Amino acid sequence: MANEQSETIRCPMCGKPNPAEEEVCRHCGARLKPLTVDAKARPTADSYPQAGEEIFDLSAAAEDPLSSLDALLSDVPEGEDLLLGEIDVPLPEEEGAPAETDALLPEEEAALAANALLPEALGEAKQTEPLPPTEAAPWPEGTPEEEALAEAFADAGAETPAAEEAAPEAEEALAPAELPSWLEAMRPVESVPEPPEEEAETPMETQGPLAGLRGVLTPLTAAMLNPEERPWVSGRLALSPEHKKKIDILEQLVRDEFTPQALSHPRTPGTQRILRWLVAAVMLLAAFLPLVAPAFRQAALPGSFPAARAAQTVVARLPQQATVLLAIDYSPAFSAEMAAAARPLLADLQAKKAHLVVVSTHPLGPALADNLLTSLPRPYTAATTLGYVPGGAAGLYTFARLPRLLFATNAAGHPLWTGAALARIHTAADFDLVVVCTDDPEVARMWVEQVQPLLGQGTPLLMVVSAQAEPLVEPYYETAPRQVAGVITGLEGGMAYAATREMKVSAYTWLVWNGYSWVVLAAVALMAAAGLYNLLLGWWEARRHPRQPLLLDDTADEA
Amino acid sequence: MKAPVSTAVAIGVGGVILLGYFLPVPYLTNLRLLLLQWAVFLAAAALFVAALNLSQHHWVRLTNRHEAGTSGLLLIALWGSFVLGLVYPLHSAAVRGLFRFLILPIGVALLGVLTVSLIYAALQMMRRRPxxxxxxxxxxxxxxxxxxxxxxxxxxxxxxxxxxxxxxxxxxxxxxxxxxxxxxxxxxxxxxxxxxxxxxxxxxx
Amino acid sequence: MTAWTTGLTDIAGLVCVALFLAVMLLGLVVKVPRPGRDLRPLHALRRLRQAIFLTVESGQRLHVSLGRGLLMHQQMAVGMVGLRALERLVSMTAAGDRPTIVTAGTGPLGILSRSTLHSAYETHHWEERYRPTDARVTGLTPFAYAAGAGEVIATENVAANFFLGAFGPEVALLADQAAARGEFVAAGSDSVLAQAVLYAVAEEPLIGEEAFAAAAYLGAGGLHATSLIAEDVFRWLLIALMVGGALFKLVGGHP
Structure with a gap:
């Protein structure tokens, strides 16, 4: 056990044990070891800009970020431009800034730019010009590197007095900056040596909290990009106990930032959960109301459905013992609605002794077809199930042209295309009728686009669709010439079809229809009440608390 | 360019399919049909690969003892159904039972949840996006x-x-x-x- | 319709495709539009970017779901855009503590999303971050897929979700589950049905071809960006044709 513990490490994010050699957590994928760049991807000294070589000019970028970024982007190869293309540089909104520049940079991207730059740039730095991994050194305790750093800083410190001579000029031009007390206390003013004369020519900061200070930020040079030749400019800090205390606080803050903390998702608020249960309860109650209370049953049929009547006319014209291609292309979830819609049509086909050839572009289609055909009052036995057509539109197109190629035999290995009904079928156009049952308008469209053009005049296409697909399927019926000869839509479409044929609607169907009506009424009542309530509440809240910019709100960007 | 050979093959096949759709040249149409047949078989194989992918995920969870019980049950259900479908024909009582008493109720139940979700979303809509x-x-x-x-x-x-x-x-x-x-x-x-x-x-x- | 008119329609179709291609390539030569400058702002994608950065900051995960695009169906087109967007999103979140997780509802998308994840990490020299199980096929039927992806939303420390692909109404289950947990949701699909439910459920729905523009707005650049120009050009052409056709018919013309 002890051995197992020594060879496992705990994930800092999820706390679960992992083998010591794992790079990332097996459970949550969090990094277990520090992220470093592969040595092979590490740049050599030659890969850095040499003296005289052109590098990205930061000072120019500060003056005109857009043009500088454009120049940078134009030099990047196509693949790498993918990332740089999205880097947006926020423009300082200063008076007198060129109007053209304002127009070039949309305001909504400006606030994002800082965010966009950081993670992207982190990622891209590894792609384009990977930097060596930063090694965290204890600070301010001395290591050999620190000693060298301190020496260099001390050297720089010896030259600082000249900066004081330049200071009066700056004081005349600038109002003294007012820093917060805590920041003022952190400034090691007494420990900063006087600037040398040469540094009087160093660039002075013109904006931000460092405005008026000279030589605070060192301009980037080509040599500084090379870690081996980087000139260290630093100095020995004389720290008071107070400063040390503040450094400790800062270090603690940084440490906390990297200390993994258990992240908890916002829990679903209780009221939200209760409301969901309430909605479910109301729906269930409405659905079962006609079942338990006969007073809530009604005898009214749904409205008229011309497309369902047209479907019935097509079936009525069908010859006896016709061969009908039946596509069962709905998912199991919609089986109840689809069965209610298709049953009257299937009963009609059964009466005409039509032979069904069943096919599906849904993997569960054959099982659904079996379930549908056996659930009829009289199971439909004159049916041949071909199976599943893989490949979506391409598969359907191939099937419509060459059905025998895709289905040579049945699952048991027996020849399929024998017998009076199937022997004459070579393409989809040889069927007397094609019926597609689907809940998905995309699937309906696929049949209309891939199969219907191959059918010709002699083979009409009928659709039995879920109510959700109706608005997108009905236009195929409305067009002239009709691409779909008739449409039966959902439960009410099936009932309308049955009513057209003066078929007897079963007691079960009536119960379902009544339950459906009450569910619809309940849903509409809930929506109306809640919509009105929320509308009034929103209006009242807007009056009481004018909208504040939120963290994730675009208005924050624009503000 | 990543994988130039496979990219070239993809471009060639895509070009033939596209031209075969627009130009009624018999040779091109037949070639298009042949390529589509291959693609159909490839798509069928992809379904099997999807089942393997699903299994792999749950196998990893099982071996890592992360919700192993659920994953084990799902694996048994997945491959049990697969074997059942291979051994018994579609219209057998075993396959019908599996379909009627397991697959259908689960699908319908999820649709019921969707109904509640959609109505709830409609109730909240005026608050979220007035x-x-x-x-x-x-x-x-x-x-x-x-x-x-x-x-x-x-x-x-x-x-x-x-x-x-x-x-x-x-x-x-x-x-x-x-x-x-x-x-x-x-x-x-x-x-x-x-x-x-x-x-x-x-x-x- | 006679064979002559059919042939003419076919050739017209081929010419349209060629023109579309020409406009796309011309855009590459003249100027590749850049998000934030040349492209109109898309609120949903702007908020997605913000949410991603907050996700990375909080050490949580981004969940990308690519839907149920079939290999040989036009639905795969939006799935391909989803894959490109995934590549971009991986590079945006690679610095985070938890890697991006991807779910799909079909085998081909599962394979391609896994390959895309690997490729994206490889490009950034962070191969060790790649885990094959971060790209998952969560179910083979629409609702099974939704249930599986919902489990990812619930158990994988997800803070932001991006659904881009071919979905049906089952996408509402995903969006609702994420919303109930206080997670950000941006979603787009090529299906009108999915868009209708997403409008009600998702925090930031992408409507119509906005789903196809997602990769370009996430910085895919190149032909992704220029194809937006081509789409705009052809959109105006279609509008002109429709209005012209309606006027022609109004004055009694016969096409």
């Missing part, structure tokens, strides 16, 4: 629902069921849907062309 479009959206949804049913004692609502609902579904809704579909079609063409040019290969080999 505005004219939300009012329009909710009003249209309510009118379509009411138009599709019959009121107790009244039957189909006059004017709404026979005039307004069909008009809403066939004119504004269908027109909007057509507009969206045209935009989607343009996007699909652009994506297809990018694939044909070999520029849209975010995946590796």
């Amino acid at each position: 505005g004219l479009f939300s009012v329009l959206f909710l009003t249209t949804a309510m009118l379509i629902l009411l138009g599709a049913t019959a009121l107790p004692g009244i039957g189909p609502i006059p004017f709404l069921s026979d005039t307004l609902r069909p008009w809403l579904a066939q004119v504004p809704a269908a027109a909007g849907a057509r507009g969206i579909l045209l935009g989607v079609a343009l996007g699909t063409v652009a994506t297809g062309l990018r694939i044909l040019l070999g520029s849209d290969r975010p995946y590796g080999e």
Whole structure:
């Protein structure tokens, strides 16, 4: 056990044990070891800009970020431009800034730019010009590197007095900056040596909290990009106990930032959960109301459905013992609605002794077809199930042209295309009728686009669709010439079809229809009440608390 | 360019399929049909690969003892159904039972949850996104629902069921849907062309 | 319709495709539009970017779901855009503590998303971050897929979700589950049905071809960006044709 513990490490994010050699957590994928760049991807000294070589000019970028970024982007190869293309540089909104520049940079991207730059740039730095991994050194305790750093800083410190001579000029031009007390206390003013004369020519900061200070930020040079030749400019800090205390606080803050903390998702608020249960309860109650209370049953049929009547006319014209291609292309979830819609049509086909050839572009289609055909009052036995057509539109197109190629035999290995009904079928156009049952308008469209053009005049296409697909399927019926000869839509479409044929609607169907009506009424009542309530509440809240910019709100960007 | 050989093959096959669709040259059409047949078999194989992928995920969870019970049950159900389908024919009592008492109820139950989710979302809509479009959206949804049913004692609502609902579904809704579909079609063409040019290969080999 | 008119329609179609391609390539030569400058702002994608950065900052995960695009169907087109967007999103979140997780509802998308993840990490020399199980096929039927992806939302420390692909109404289950947990959701699909439910459920729905523009707005650049120009050009052409056709018919013309 002890051995197992020594060879496992705990994930800092999820706390679960992992083998010591794992790079990332097996459970949550969090990094277990520090992220470093592969040595092979590490740049050599030659890969850095040499003296005289052109590098990205930061000072120019500060003056005109857009043009500088454009120049940078134009030099990047196509693949790498993918990332740089999205880097947006926020423009300082200063008076007198060129109007053209304002127009070039949309305001909504400006606030994002800082965010966009950081993670992207982190990622891209590894792609384009990977930097060596930063090694965290204890600070301010001395290591050999620190000693060298301190020496260099001390050297720089010896030259600082000249900066004081330049200071009066700056004081005349600038109002003294007012820093917060805590920041003022952190400034090691007494420990900063006087600037040398040469540094009087160093660039002075013109904006931000460092405005008026000279030589605070060192301009980037080509040599500084090379870690081996980087000139260290630093100095020995004389720290008071107070400063040390503040450094400790800062270090603690940084440490906390990297200390993994258990992240908890916002829990679903209780009221939200209760409301969901309430909605479910109301729906269930409405659905079962006609079942338990006969007073809530009604005898009214749904409205008229011309497309369902047209479907019935097509079936009525069908010859006896016709061969009908039946596509069962709905998912199991919609089986109840689809069965209610298709049953009257299937009963009609059964009466005409039509032979069904069943096919599906849904993997569960054959099982659904079996379930549908056996659930009829009289199971439909004159049916041949071909199976599943893989490949979506391409598969359907191939099937419509060459059905025998895709289905040579049945699952048991027996020849399929024998017998009076199937022997004459070579393409989809040889069927007397094609019926597609689907809940998905995309699937309906696929049949209309891939199969219907191959059918010709002699083979009409009928659709039995879920109510959700109706608005997108009905236009195929409305067009002239009709691409779909008739449409039966959902439960009410099936009932309308049955009513057209003066078929007897079963007691079960009536119960379902009544339950459906009450569910619809309940849903509409809930929506109306809640919509009105929320509308009034929103209006009242807007009056009481004018909208504040939120963290994730675009208005924050624009503000 | 990633994987130049496979990219070239993809471009070639895509070009043949595209030209075969537009140009009624017999040789090209037959070649297109042959390629499509291959693709159909490939798609069938991909279904099997998907099942393997699903299994792999749950196998990893099982071996890592992370919700091992659920994953183990799912694996048994997946491959048990597979073996059952291989051994017994579609119309056998075992396969029918599996379908009627397991697959269908689960699917229908999830659709029931979806119904509650959608109604709940509609209730919350005015709070989350108050505005004219939300009012329009909710009003249209309510009118379509009411138009599709019959009121107790009244039957189909006059004017709404026979005039307004069909008009809403066939004119504004269908027109909007057509507009969206045209935009989607343009996007699909652009994506297809990018694939044909070999520029849209975010995946590796 | 006679064979002559059919042939003419076919050739017209081929010419349209060629023109579309020409406009796309021309855009590459003249100027590649850049998000934030040349492209109109898309609110949903702007908020997605913000949410991603907050996700990375909080050490949580981004969940990308690519839907149920079939290999040989036009639905795969939006799936391909989803894959490109995934590549971009991986590079935006690679610096985070938890890697991006991807779910799909079909085998081909599962394979391609896994390959895309690997490729994206490889490009950034962070191969060790790649785990094959971060790209998952969560179910083979629409609702099974939704249930599986919902489990990812619930158990994988997800803070932001991006659904881009071919979905049906089952996408509402995903969006609702994420919303109930207080997670950000941006979603787009090529299906009108999915868009309708997403409008009600998702925090930031992408409408119509906005789903196809997602990769370009996430910085895919190149032909992704220029195809937006081509789409705009053809959109105006279609509008002109429709208006012209309607006017022609109004004055009694016969096409």
